[in-house]
Amino acid sequence: MKPHRVAGIAALALLASVPVAADPIRAGDIVVEQAWARATAPAAKTGAAYLTIRNAGTQPDRIASMAAPVAGHVMAHQTKQEGDVLRMHEAGPLALPPGGALDMKPGGTHVMLMDLKGGLKPGQEFPLTVTFEKAGAVQVPVKVGKPGAMGPE
Ligand SMILES: [Cu+2]
Numbered sequence: 185m186k187p188h189r190v191a192g193i194a195a196l197a198l199l200a201s202v203p204v205a206a207d208p209i210r211a212g213d214i215v216v217e218q219a220w221a222r223a224t225a226p227a228a229k230t231g232a233a234y235l236t237i238r239n240a241g242t243q244p245d246r247i248a249s250m251a252a253p254v255a256g257h258v259m260a261h262q263t264k265q266e267g268d269v270l271r272m273h274e275a276g277p278l279a280l281p282p283g284g285a286l287d288m289k290p291g292g293t294h295v296m297l298m299d300l301k302g303g304l305k306p307g308q309e310f311p312l313t314v315t316f317e318k319a320g321a322v323q324v325p326v327k328v329g330k331p332g333a334m335g336p337e
Contacts (some may be wrong), residue, residue, distance in 0.1 A: 205286025212319040213241025214280065219312060219326040220336040222290075226303040231255070233295040233312060233326050234288040235334075239280040245318045247278040252326070254310045263291055272296065280316070290334055304328045 208217040214237060221233035225268040233252075239245055250258040260275040275293060278286055288294050293327065297304075304310075308328040329337045 186246060209321040209322050209324050211316060213239060213243070214245060214316055214319040214322070215240055216314065216322055216324050218336050219324045219334070221295075221297070221310075221326050221328045222303055222333050223306040223308075223328050223331045224300065225301045225331075226305075228303045229298070229300055231297040231300050232261075232290070233302045234290065235295065235312075235314075235324060235326070236285060236287050237280060237314075238285045239282055243318060244280045244282055245280045245316050247280070248315045248317045250295060250314050252297060252299055252310055252312045252314060254304065255297035256301070258312070259298065260293065261296040262293050277317075287332050306330050 208215045210216075217236050217238075219233065219235035221231055221316040224231045231254075237247075247260060250260070252258050259274045260278050263270055263272050270279045270291070274296075280286060280291065286293065305330055309325050310328070312326045313321055314324060327336065329335075
């Protein structure tokens, strides 16, 4: 019996279970990666986050809901060109066909963070909980980049 060695292995196991922003997060066959957000002004009430979600399975799935402690309300938005204006609309439940991917990017589908509680600061990280109809809920760490950033840093 070597108690200190057992404790060391337990600590390693704990470390391995804490996700880092760059690591893909899995829920069953659903893989979430590269979650990031744009910094906002301190008093901003809305912000946008982006992530890539892949369905590596054989069954379709959909995003049922999203939540984050930095925001009062989280929804999926689509950006559409209307004449010469870009407008955002609430997207329906985002579908993930088998083998398909949802690649959220500025100017396209994004996670809209509503009723922000104090804005988003560069370097900040916050958890985003994405609940899938079949795969269940995953908590994804979202890294906040610079204002106007076009991708994860
Ligand atoms: Cu939006």
